[in-house]
Amino acid sequence: MESIAHYYFNVSVMAEAVPGLMKGLVLTLALSAATIAFGLPLGLGLAMLRTTRRRVLTIPIVIFADVFRALPPLVILIFFYFALPYAGFSMSPFLCVVLTLGLCLAALAEEIFWSGIIAVNRGQWEAAYSTGISFLPALVLVVVPQGIRLVIPPLTNKVISVTKMTSLASVVAVPELLNQAVTEQGFHANPSPLTLAALMFLLVFLPLVQLSNHLERRYGTIG
């Protein structure tokens, strides 16, 4: 019992670790924000392109979405970070992570936005067309707003999943929260910083999980 408290909940160690962890938290939040800002609009844009039904566009988009949903994000990250240099590209670790997670989010979001868009009643398209409105304005002003509203619960879920993956950045030495916690742990020879970091993760993500629960209850979909 005593050892648990001493090892896992050592308040003095935690206190010393706080500055380092705060720096890590900031980076975690920055990674999350950048990922969302990159991935969501990209996903929406791809879904909208898919409505044109031109195979030249839809086939690459579907392949992209499939590949980035089938590969483990860590594999993609390792690939961007360690493999691309062989082709002459090298990127900062931060950028690698944002690129990886952003593309993963875009792939997931594209599928979700797409299912929302095709779920909008055909009559909506026809109503717009019957008043002389053409395809693009109909898509942007009538169909997409409704499509997005339909899929907010699953979308929120995926956004949460992907932002949790920012902890993968620790693998490529980005000093985000997990990485900092491991460092502090090594420094103090005590895992309490990890406990603190876990609590900080909970602090950030638990409200999001509750929000997601609430949305699912209200709008009715699961998963």
Added chain:
Amino acid sequence: MEDFVAAFLNVESMQVVMPMLWRGLAMTAGLTAAIVPAALVLGLVIAVCRDLKVPVLGGLLRVYVDALRALPPLVVIIYLYSGLPLLGVRIDAFATVVVALVANGAAFFGEIIRAGLESVSKGQREAARATGLGALQTEAYVVIPQGLRRVVPPLASNVVELTKATALGSVLALPELLRSARMGQSIVYDATPLVIAAGLYLVFLWPAVRILSRLEHRMHGSRTG
């Protein structure tokens, strides 16, 4: 172009690392086989406990589920790996990954299945109880069969996610597929092992993702007027 092939699709490198990659694939498959069924069963138990509103346990499980859905899986893995030995628990990398991902997976499955069970109408339960079935029997024969069927798409989606999460084992130097690819890379000094590993992941998971897409499109779309 030639440089590209030499760096990414090097045939000689391929021959050198293939045995290693096959072993890695076997390990990944082993992890998946150990984790997914356990997480599903545990998730079902959690869901039933919560659905039956078992006192005390139900509340604790709710905290557990929310917490493990909020924590990144990698954090759970590292926490267990660093922390458990200090408690005198001797645990190897394989077991750590399995325990962590089962805990994580069960939380997600538990939530999904619970929502499915909840969606089964009260009338169904009342009809069963009225004919004398006990609470657990009602769950087993009436509620679970209906509730589970409704949530197959999100369950399948999370099974895929869990399978992908096995790659996190590489962080603990577990010789699963990704780690084997990295080790191969340090032997042949090109990106071919990673490319092959990615290809292997795709071979197994792409079909699953395709099917999943179909199921999800129908599900997300089914709520419109």
Added chain:
Amino acid sequence: MTAVSSPDPPGVVSSRVDVPHQVLPSGVLLEVRDLRKSFSGKVVLAGIDMTVTEGEVVFIIGASGSGKSTLLRCINRLEEATGGSVRFAGTEVGGRGTKLNRLRQEIGFVFQAFNLYPHMTALGNVSLALRIVQKLGRKEAEALAADALRQVGLTDRQAAYPAELSGGQQQRVAIARALVLKPKMMLFDEPTSALDPELTGEVKNVMLGFRERGMTMVIVSHEMAFAREIADRVIFMDAGRVVEEGTPTSVFGNPRETRTRAFLARVAA
């Protein structure tokens, strides 16, 4: 029987429905010739001939599956015909060079399911096409929209969302949405079929008002009593063909064809 209204002097905001005056010399607004349509092998329209003159109100009746809705939808090209021709105000609807969007603004279409945009207010629904296609400014578009809503009796519900309106009100908004574009002709596809019986009156009254002001209308509906009130001509369709046409009195009172008689008997029963 066809009242043609005289145009207002320009610049006057009319309290009546505006009916533009460009018609062909013979007064024919719509000419459908040998129209054919198949859906994956199944023939829905087997050669329809129909003419509508300006100011006429034509009522189309028939069993479900007879092709009446498809006919209407081919007129504004919501469906592509597989054969034959549709000429509206001298322009070939199915033609390659046809400016379809312009044309569609001249043909108002009212759907059975209303199809209002749920995320916009009544005013927003009605003014959208004005802003997007006619490129009017917001104030101007909203003023015209408000006027159209007034003409269907919904001035006080401009700011309401479709979910807040009754079925009859929604359909009237849908009518205003088509009306605001100043169409030369209005098509109604089962306008009251999705409404509760007590709500159909308000929609029918709007349509009767249009008739009084000389709006050319083609109405697909199974409300026979209404046909007697509003129609100049009734067309009975069966299995993708026009079987009989004439005035309401003659078609309902004295049908020539056996199939017409059979249909009317079934519906009356």
